[in-house]
Amino acid sequence: xxxxxxxxxxxxxxxxxxxxxxxxxxxxxxxxxxxxxxxxxxxxxxxxxxxxxxxxxxxxxxxxxxxxxxxxxxxxxxxxxxxxxxxxxxxxxxxxxxxxxxxxxxxxxxxxxxxxxxxxxxxxxxxxxxxxxxxxxxxxxxxxxxxxxxxxxxxxxxxxxxxxxxxxxxxxxxxxxxxxxxxxxxxxxxxxxxxxxxxxxxxxxxxxxxxxxxxxxxxxxxxxxxxxx
Amino acid sequence: xxxxxxxxxxxxxxxxxxxxxxxxxxxxxxxxxxxxxxxxxxxxxxxxxxxxxxxxxxxxxxxxxxxxxxxxxxxxxxxxxxxxxxxxxxxxxxxxxxxxxxxxxxxxxxxxxxxxxxxxxxxxxxxxxxxxxxxxxxxxxxxxxxxxxxxxxxxxxxxxxxxxxxxxxxxxxxxxxxxxxxxxxxxxxxxxxxxxxxxxxxxxxxxxxxxxxxxxxxxxxxxxxxxxx
DNA sequence: CCAAAAGTGTTTCTATTACACCCATGT
DNA sequence: ACATGGGTGTAATAGAAACACTTTTGG
Numbered sequence: 001x002x003x004x005x006x007x008x009x010x011x012x013x014x015x016x017x018x019x020x021x022x023x024x025x026x027x028x029x030x031x032x033x034x035x036x037x038x039x040x041x042x043x044x045x046x047x048x049x050x051x052x053x054x055x056x057x058x059x060x061x062x063x064x065x066x067x068x069x070x071x072x073x074x075x076x077x078x079x080x081x082x083x084x085x086x087x088x089x090x091x092x093x094x095x096x097x098x099x100x101x102x103x104x105x106x107x108x109x110x111x112x113x114x115x116x117x118x119x120x121x122x123x124x125x126x127x128x129x130x131x132x133x134x135x136x137x138x139x140x141x142x143x144x145x146x147x148x149x150x151x152x153x154x155x156x157x158x159x160x161x162x163x164x165x166x167x168x169x170x171x172x173x174x175x176x177x178x179x180x181x182x183x184x185x186x187x188x189x190x191x192x193x194x195x196x197x198x199x200x201x202x203x204x205x206x207x208x209x210x211x212x213x214x215x216x217x218x219x220x221x222x223x224x225x226x227x228x229x
Numbered sequence: 230x231x232x233x234x235x236x237x238x239x240x241x242x243x244x245x246x247x248x249x250x251x252x253x254x255x256x257x258x259x260x261x262x263x264x265x266x267x268x269x270x271x272x273x274x275x276x277x278x279x280x281x282x283x284x285x286x287x288x289x290x291x292x293x294x295x296x297x298x299x300x301x302x303x304x305x306x307x308x309x310x311x312x313x314x315x316x317x318x319x320x321x322x323x324x325x326x327x328x329x330x331x332x333x334x335x336x337x338x339x340x341x342x343x344x345x346x347x348x349x350x351x352x353x354x355x356x357x358x359x360x361x362x363x364x365x366x367x368x369x370x371x372x373x374x375x376x377x378x379x380x381x382x383x384x385x386x387x388x389x390x391x392x393x394x395x396x397x398x399x400x401x402x403x404x405x406x407x408x409x410x411x412x413x414x415x416x417x418x419x420x421x422x423x424x425x426x427x428x429x430x431x432x433x434x435x436x437x438x439x440x441x442x443x444x445x446x447x448x449x450x451x452x453x454x455x456x457x458x
Numbered sequence: 459c460c461a462a463a464a465g466t467g468t469t470t471c472t473a474t475t476a477c478a479c480c481c482a483t484g485t
Numbered sequence: 486a487c488a489t490g491g492g493t494g495t496a497a498t499a500g501a502a503a504c505a506c507t508t509t510t511g512g
Contacts, residue, residue: 051312
């Protein structure tokens with residue numbers, strides 16, 4: 001590797017910022033932290049970190065996510081590169097934003113305390129540093145588009161979930177109510193869910209059957225062009 | 230601006246690369262250049278350039294595009310940030326890819342010669358340096374998705390165009406034939422085209438009426454949620 | 459008069475929407 | 486027995502897809 005070829009050009013600080021989505025059964029939430037260092041120390045912020053010379057932005061985002069959540073193998077997707085010259089008050093930093101979908105129940109209280117992290121319903125996100133609010137807004141938009149065509153909503157739910165839970169999730173993401181019968185029909189017609197014999201009995205007397213997402217069945221569908229909800 | 234706050238972190242070379250799409254009436258093409266400097270000098274490549282300390286990636290991409298095409302005010306959109314550690318054989322470079330849509334007829338032969346640039350039908354793109362082939366493929370995918378919901382196809386056509394030309398364009402982008410009657414009905418039903426009295430007489434005896442895209446009428450539609458073709 | 463491309467409607471099918479009642483169960 | 490949320494079908498509508506003939510005109 002001949003690093004000398006490009007020496008006449010500017011080098012720039014590159015960061016990643018993660019919009020971490022979770023779903024508590026009712027609302028779609030984002031995990032924010034109290035920024036631990038200057039500038040803007042103590043203000044609400046996305047979790048982020050600098051990209052080092054020997055890692056890709058994907059790797060950096062994975063690292064940052066692991067740091068905050070202790071989780072690996074999380075669904076994560078590059079969102080957009082934010083590069084306004086003055087986006088960071090303390091200097092020139094280009095940030096590549098990622099969004100992640102995690103099962104909120106798996107998130108450790110312990111780590112939450114350590115990082116002064118907190119889940120905020122999307123409608124109640126506080127003032128954020130720099131352009132992080134813009135990042136959150138864009139992530140929400142992308143998530144809305146993406147779940148319509150890709151089976152990624154399941155990433156926000158436990159391994160087994162009920163149809164009412166799944167519907168709540170989609171309603172939370174789309175921010176609009178869906179018809180129960182139409183929803184059920186459409187979801188089941190895709191043939192990618194397996195019904196279990198077991199019922200969830202917390203939230204109703206009758207209980208609702210659990211389902212699991214069958215990745216194998218999904219893979220057999222065309223990768224693109226599948227309308228979800 | 231306090232640039233000293235982040236000094237302990239790595240700085241990285243950041244570049245932009247542009248996938249420039251054009252349409253010649255029959256095929257969708259990409260503008261490629263023979264790379265003018267080492268490494269990989271003389272090989273086919275996307276047009277690119279380094280991002281300097283005092284410009285955003287949008288600005289850098291605009292600059293690069295202006296350099297190659299002489300054009301300003303071109304439709305351009307950020308595609309993706311490519312950051313594999315070894316993507317550039319000569320050193321660590323993160324590249325933010327952009328795609329642009331230009332009216333191929335406006336592109337100066339002169340500049341084409343100066344930069345050793347050439348239009349390649351998408352199906353016949355030669356071997357490209359680094360990860361540029363991946364960039365082109367992703368850009369094509371994004372273009373296909375985007376034109377389905379946004380009125381950006383017009384950017385690839387002259388100010389006035391005929392319905393058969395517009396249909397050819399969509400067929401070229403989607404790489405599949407469309408039904409003429411269904412296409413015409415749908416396009417006209419959007420109410421965003423104005424028919425001129427003038428006919429294009431080159432490509433047929435009968436001649437086809439010219440239309441122009443009416444941006445004002447489009448703006449009155451909802452920004453999102455409009456299905457195009 | 460003929461070749462070549464432009465222009466134009468109707469029918470079928472599929473997908474989406476709207477809508478209301480019974481079921482199972484814990485208290 | 487009743488309150489609570491789970492589960493289910495049908496009819497109406499809108500959108501997409503399939504399909505073929507007539508028109509214009511330069512040569």
